[in-house]
Amino acid sequence: MSETAARALAQMFERMSGVIETEKDHLSELDGAIGDGDHGITMSIGFKAVTAALAALDLDSASPSDVMSTAAGGFLDAVGASTGPLYATGFRRAAQALAGRGHLDLAACRDMLAAMSEGIRDRGKAQRGDKTMLDVWMPAAEAAATAVANGRSKPEFWKAVEIAAENGAAATATMVATKGRAARLRERSLGHTDPGAASAAMLIKAMAAML
Amino acid sequence: MALKTSAPRKSGPGRANGSEGIDTIPLRYGDDPYVWACWLYYEDGMTQGEIADAMGVSRATVNSYLADAREKGIVNISIEPARLASLTIAQELKRHFGLADCLVVPNDDDTRPLIGRLGAAGAQALSKMIKSGDTLAVAWGRTILSVGEHLEMGALQDVTVVQATGGTTASFAYTPELTTAAVARAIAARCVNITAPAVVGSAQMHDMLLAEPLIREQFDTLARANRIVFGISSLRPNSTIHTSGFFESVPLQHYLAKGAAGVLAGRFIDERGRPVAGPLDDRTIGISLEMLRGIGTRVAVAGGFDKVPALLAALRGGYANVLVTDAATGAGILRADGVTSLDGKLSQRQKSTPVANSYRTHVKKFLNNPNDVVEEMLDGLIASHRSYLQPVGTSRRALVARNGPRPGKVGLVIGGGTGHEPCFVGYVGKGLADAVALGNIFSSPPPDPIVKCAVAASGGAGVLFVYGNYAGDVMNFEMAAELAEEQGIPIRTVLTTDDIVSSPVEDREGRRGVAGNFFVFKVAGAACDLGMTLGECETVTRKANDRTYTVGVALESCSMPQTRRHNFEIGPDDMELGMGIHGEPGVSRERVRTADEIVDTIMDNIFKEMKAEPGDRVAVLVNSFGATPLMELYILYRRVEQRLAAKNIEIEANWVGHYCTSLDMVGASISILHLDRQLTELLHHPCRTAILTINAPEADGAAKS
Numbered sequence: 081m082s083e084t085a086a087r088a089l090a091q092m093f094e095r096m097s098g099v100i101e102t103e104k105d106h107l108s109e110l111d112g113a114i115g116d117g118d119h120g121i122t123m124s125i126g127f128k129a130v131t132a133a134l135a136a137l138d139l140d141s142a143s144p145s146d147v148m149s150t151a152a153g154g155f156l157d158a159v160g161a162s163t164g165p166l167y168a169t170g171f172r173r174a175a176q177a178l179a180g181r182g183h184l185d186l187a188a189c190r191d192m193l194a195a196m197s198e199g200i201r202d203r204g205k206a207q208r209g210d211k212t213m214l215d216v217w218m219p220a221a222e223a224a225a226t227a228v229a230n231g232r233s234k235p236e237f238w239k240a241v242e243i244a245a246e247n248g249a250a251a252t253a254t255m256v257a258t259k260g261r262a263a264r265l266r267e268r269s270l271g272h273t274d275p276g277a278a279s280a281a282m283l284i285k286a287m288a289a290m291l
Numbered sequence: 292m293a294l295k296t297s298a299p300r301k302s303g304p305g306r307a308n309g310s311e312g313i314d315t316i317p318l319r320y321g322d323d324p325y326v327w328a329c330w331l332y333y334e335d336g337m338t339q340g341e342i343a344d345a346m347g348v349s350r351a352t353v354n355s356y357l358a359d360a361r362e363k364g365i366v367n368i369s370i371e372p373a374r375l376a377s378l379t380i381a382q383e384l385k386r387h388f389g390l391a392d393c394l395v396v397p398n399d400d401d402t403r404p405l406i407g408r409l410g411a412a413g414a415q416a417l418s419k420m421i422k423s424g425d426t427l428a429v430a431w432g433r434t435i436l437s438v439g440e441h442l443e444m445g446a447l448q449d450v451t452v453v454q455a456t457g458g459t460t461a462s463f464a465y466t467p468e469l470t471t472a473a474v475a476r477a478i479a480a481r482c483v484n485i486t487a488p489a490v491v492g493s494a495q496m497h498d499m500l501l502a503e504p505l506i507r508e509q510f511d512t513l514a515r516a517n518r519i520v521f522g523i524s525s526l527r528p529n530s531t532i533h534t535s536g537f538f539e540s541v542p543l544q545h546y547l548a549k550g551a552a553g554v555l556a557g558r559f560i561d562e563r564g565r566p567v568a569g570p571l572d573d574r575t576i577g578i579s580l581e582m583l584r585g586i587g588t589r590v591a592v593a594g595g596f597d598k599v600p601a602l603l604a605a606l607r608g609g610y611a612n613v614l615v616t617d618a619a620t621g622a623g624i625l626r627a628d629g630v631t632s633l634d635g636k637l638s639q640r641q642k643s644t645p646v647a648n649s650y651r652t653h654v655k656k657f658l659n660n661p662n663d664v665v666e667e668m669l670d671g672l673i674a675s676h677r678s679y680l681q682p683v684g685t686s687r688r689a690l691v692a693r694n695g696p697r698p699g700k701v702g703l704v705i706g707g708g709t710g711h712e713p714c715f716v717g718y719v720g721k722g723l724a725d726a727v728a729l730g731n732i733f734s735s736p737p738p739d740p741i742v743k744c745a746v747a748a749s750g751g752a753g754v755l756f757v758y759g760n761y762a763g764d765v766m767n768f769e770m771a772a773e774l775a776e777e778q779g780i781p782i783r784t785v786l787t788t789d790d791i792v793s794s795p796v797e798d799r800e801g802r803r804g805v806a807g808n809f810f811v812f813k814v815a816g817a818a819c820d821l822g823m824t825l826g827e828c829e830t831v832t833r834k835a836n837d838r839t840y841t842v843g844v845a846l847e848s849c850s851m852p853q854t855r856r857h858n859f860e861i862g863p864d865d866m867e868l869g870m871g872i873h874g875e876p877g878v879s880r881e882r883v884r885t886a887d888e889i890v891d892t893i894m895d896n897i898f899k900e901m902k903a904e905p906g907d908r909v910a911v912l913v914n915s916f917g918a919t920p921l922m923e924l925y926i927l928y929r930r931v932e933q934r935l936a937a938k939n940i941e942i943e944a945n946w947v948g949h950y951c952t953s954l955d956m957v958g959a960s961i962s963i964l965h966l967d968r969q970l971t972e973l974l975h976h977p978c979r980t981a982i983l984t985i986n987a988p989e990a991d992g993a994a995k996s
Contacts (some may be wrong), residue, residue: 091463116733116873161734162763251562254600254627267596269625
């Protein structure tokens with residue numbers, strides 16, 4: 081079973097990389113409005129590095145945790161910027177949460193989302209409402225927890241997570257940035273979706289499609 | 292047009308002009324009767340009848356002259372822009388959210404705190420609405436207390452003011468009791484307090500209290516309210532919701548987790564204005580959201596950017612039908628709700644100039660593969676600067692100075708994204724930085740090359756990290772510092788924060804580091820080279836940063852090699868003050884002015900913070916953002932020198948040129964280092980790098996002024 085789970089995660093990263101590649105101009109455009117316009121490029125470089133690192137991994141013997149920590153290392157070395165440490169920390173925490181687990185059941189997915197969200201929060205020292213990717217990861221993780229607690233089916237679980245992520249990304253348009261470069265814009269950041277939140281919602285959509 | 296042949300009243304022959312004969316037009320009006328009529332009307336304050344007499348035409352003609360003059364643009368009636376903007380915003384808010392009324396206070400008055408201005412405006416709105424016999428419910432809060440303090444009303448009869456929630460024992464001045472009492476006092480109304488706590492221990496206690504005849508009577512009064520005034524609180528960390536102690540913090544976290552975006556009258560709503568259920572609902576004594584929405588006139592008074600999501604939620608939920616806010620918040624709400632028409636309306640009806648056909652969408656650049664830009668640049672610069680630096684091992688993102696690190700010397704590691712050349716790589720060499728870590732364009736390097744730099748720069752006395760204050764750099768350098776310390780290398784860090792317009796002085800630590808890096812690196816490098824200890828190096832570097840002041844102005848955005856498009860557009864006649872070196876939009880956008888006026892604005896900002904006495908010495912850096920030529924930089928330097936001379940401040944040294952760029956951005960920054968003896972010595976300490984050579988044996992000394 082463990083090889084299936086590891087493969088599923090690897091395919092999830094493939095999908096993420098593909099989505100980011102397709103949307104990279106759009107993401108850079110969003111970033112151009114309130115940041116320095118490189119978010120799409122940064123994410124694209126990061127996920128290409130992740131898939132390259134995973135290609136070197138023997139998925140037949142790797143555990144889900146190995147996949148996540150390999151992804152973390154690949155992402156961090158390639159990207160830098162702020163996205164690098166944030167996602168690298170998120171993936172690393174996810175690796176810890178998945179340690180010893182061979183199955184990607186809904187409880188594991190819930191724990192993975194929670195770990196991602198907490199890792200990103202701890203590294204970036206942001207909170208909800210700061211107009212960051214956290215405004216997507218936190219509600220998504222909470223939706224996952226609620227769905228498991230209410231005994232939802234797999235499609236219902238991912239649907240709830242996806243909707244929470246999309247709503248979270250959309251809500252960043254109503255927020256004033258307090259972290260990162262957009263923070264200097266103050267009220268001029270209003271009305272603009274945070275690019276980090278937008279890409280986070282894309283990643284979660286890719287997760288939902290593949291897990 | 293009414294035709295009338297009137298006999299000339301003044302001497303001199305009548306002249307046919309326009310459709311009727313009028314008196315000779317005084318010379319100063321040219322041949323234009325419209326201008327004459329307008330002058331008499333608007334400047335001399337004459338009535339249309341008097342003008343008709345003076346001009347020898349009919350009143351109707353005068354009337355049509357005046358009307359036509361406005362059409363022709365001879366007369367422009369202008370309202371003071373800040374006031375016009377708030378009127379426009381109020382109108383848009385009213386339209387977009389279907390409000391009964393909206394009052395927006397301009398943001399041009401910084402002398403009074405926002406709460407006071409909102410209070411005064413709220414009082415003005417209330418005084419127009421409250422009528423004899425009304426029952427007005429009042430929710431608690433700082434803003435509403437301010438409304439009460441500003442409210443003054445003539446004699447009304449039989450007005451009841453009722454507290455909208457239970458009370459609190461909290462020790463702040465804006466409790467429900469005090470807020471309600473202040474409003475009641477101002478309008479000499481009967482005051483009905485709810486004599487129960489706002490939040491009680493259990494749902495049973497809530498039910499028991501509401502069953503009490505006294506409290507039930509008070510609630511009956513509340514249920515009769517035909518008007519309510521309330522504030523809106525956000526759930527942001529600094530909001531009064533957290534600081535007042537009104538709510539317990541654990542339930543608050545619950546509401547936050549459920550997506551609560553705002554609080555009104557003690558009730559929680561999400562971003563769409565839907566009630567958020569939580570543990571306090573059954574324990575809260577006060578008006579319910581449903582009751583509130585049933586009241587005829589619902590006046591919300593609130594402002595501040597952090598309240599935008601909360602205000603938006605309250606408007607979306609239909610809780611307020613009269614809004615009192617400030618212009619910036621109002622514009623923020625509209626923008627946040629996707630209203631784009633506002634920007635056009637606010638920009639003073641400028642005639643849009645049609646975009647020329649030759650308009651280019653892509654910027655021309657010397658490129659091979661855009662994805663290889665950084666690598667190919669590194670190839671070139673490592674080859675070009677071979678005598679100053681070399682890669683650490685095989686990593687070209689970590690470059691170390693030749694003859695830089697030595698045993699017993701504190702190592703200096705700098706770094707950041709690329710795209711700022713000659714920053715950071717140009718400052719690596721003997722007497723300056725020992726190593727530099729480079730990231731992608733405008734992106735921090737990852738921890739790995741930074742650690743490599745720390746190891747390469749370490750001479751056993753510790754390593755100093757100096758880099759600009761950006762979230763990404765901070766995270767990566769912090770991770771690197773942890774890793775380097777695990778390898779036994781003590782690390783100290785100084786973040787550069789010289790961009791004084793990027794954040795107000797109270798938030799100095801939040802400012803970004805820009806071209807003033809140049810001075811901070813130089814001082815740090817000299818301190819390290821002189822053999823100072825790690826602690827001493829850190830202290831003096833921090834001092835250099837504290838005494839470095841930079842303000843930048845951009846005229847055109849930069850373009851990334853991968854997109855070859857401008858990151859954003861600065862209007863054809865505009866400039867952006869406070870633009871960062873990554874092309875982050877600045878803090879304000881204004882019309883381009885003359886070079887001297889721009890320098891004056893910059894220097895005024897710097898003088899506001901730099902406490903320099905006559906006779907003090909400074910170092911000056913006039914830096915191009917990339918595309919601005921030296922010719923213009925010298926024009927700027929000229930004015931900088933004049934302004935400093937006028938204050939009798941002496942320029943110890945100056946640099947004019949490309950020192951910290953932002954790809955091909957058009958613009959420049961001015962940095963001033965306020966010297967003292969120690970900093971002066973460190974500034975003159977010899978160094979030899981690709982870009983900066985000072986007092987080194989081989990140097991020509993050109994850098995010194």
